[in-house]
Amino acid sequence: MRSERYIPYVLILPSVLFLLFLFAWPLVEALLLSVRGSGGQWTLENFQRMAADLYFQDALKYTLLLTVVIVPLQVVMALGMAMLLGGISKGRDLFLYVWTIPLGISDLAAGIVWLSIFTERGYLNSFLQGIGVIQQPQLWLSYETPMMIFVAVVAAEVWRATAIVFVILVAGLQLIPKEYSEAAEVFGATPWQRFWKVTLPLLMPSLQVALILRTILALEVFAVVVALGGRNLPVLAGEAYYWYNAYQNPGVAAAYSVIILGISVVATLLYLRLMRSKQDGAA
């Protein structure tokens, strides 16, 4: 029996080593890269260069704005879809399949798909012309109309990534015993009350997972934005990419990635904290 004890450790060891090599080590490297100068000395130069850059403030602003707009939209929509699925009896599997199709679609592909809609001679302009709103094609995705690029990115992200939230929430709903809701019904709770007082509080852990995951992914939004607006709508991950690729400056690129990580960590802690107190309040 004694010889068995080491077996699980042998089994997980390769993956632990791999994750140390590809997560822990790069994390340390990124931090070091961001606070070291070209000569190897400690410096805040990279962060200063980043902060002084023309694109930095806009990148920070748009990244945060996108996250704040996209994530709540996705959660509300996914929650609605999950409840809707519970109310459907016919063709449930088909709806489930179609609604989750975007899970397999990459951010770059989603950006290109929505480019076909928002581009100058695209479907949106054709539609607007069809209903008589415009006569000539409008240019939506130029540097003069960052708000329209913003709207296009929101549309593409909601289209693509709501499915992830949806799947997490449906999986969470399946874990909630039906008895709770039935008991509430016996005591005369309306469907609305059952949703707010029973289902939603019990769904909190799944909501938390979905929110954390989606927020972190939204903070590194990149390819959708590049496909739709190039650099006309700067975002943090995009700037990291330009600084690394176009300017050949890994230090400043690393500084950007550290900023993204920092915001992600703060957001995660915030969710953990806020949603715990809510759970306590419900209990």
Place this chain on the structure above:
Amino acid sequence: MNLRLLYMFLAIVLVLWVLIPIFLITTLAFSDRPSVFAWPKGLLPQQFSLETISFFFGVEGVWKAIRNSLTVAAMTLVFSVLLGAPAGYALARYRFAGADSYRLLILMTRAFPLAILAIPLAVQFINMGIYDTAFGVALVHTALALPFAVLVTSSLFLGIPKELEEAAWTLGCNRIQAFARVVLPLAIPGLAATAIFAFVISWNEVFAATLLTLRERTLPAFLLTSLNDSPLPFRFAGGFFLIVPALIFIFIIRRYLFTLWGIANR
């Protein structure tokens, strides 16, 4: 009754919301050049044509990028199953000190910004001589796919009764034989789903692939870096071609989707 109709209506609206953009890009990918630039456009395809698609495949570098993408995705698939399945098995079958910390480590890595990995790794990969290789990109993609592989295989092995394995032991199999002859055949469909999911993750990933390659671009990296100086038909055909495998794969693994994403609740 009315409520049911309303539900059905909303559900169908959502189906259209998902499908119409896919339909539109498909239409464009199979139109001729004048239709792609036509204005105003009708919803329905004007003229079926392979001009756009064949133009896309005729662009220099596209085939190479597709080949690279397939290589990277295949490597990612193999690495994540080989590294993930044993760990999943350990989590499912053994209680051991550190199991919970290991689960936490896995969950944490799933919620990690990619930018912070890709940039230092690009620098280090140059030193290690694996920059601009399929292997280097596959390593990063494996890091993204591994958490899923571990969690899915763990729930997969949990679903296979331990008694079956124990019965095999009493009948004279050693551990490895029991696993290979009893557990593995039952686990094959789930393992295949894990592998396919790893493949899709790699096929779709663009940020790390772009940073870690220069000449050996994967298809998303190739598309991304040529977006700004390529004509619309090329972009639309590329976008369509990126989506196609995803549609097929999601269809194949649809039974496992909830294990893939829902597991964290348990």
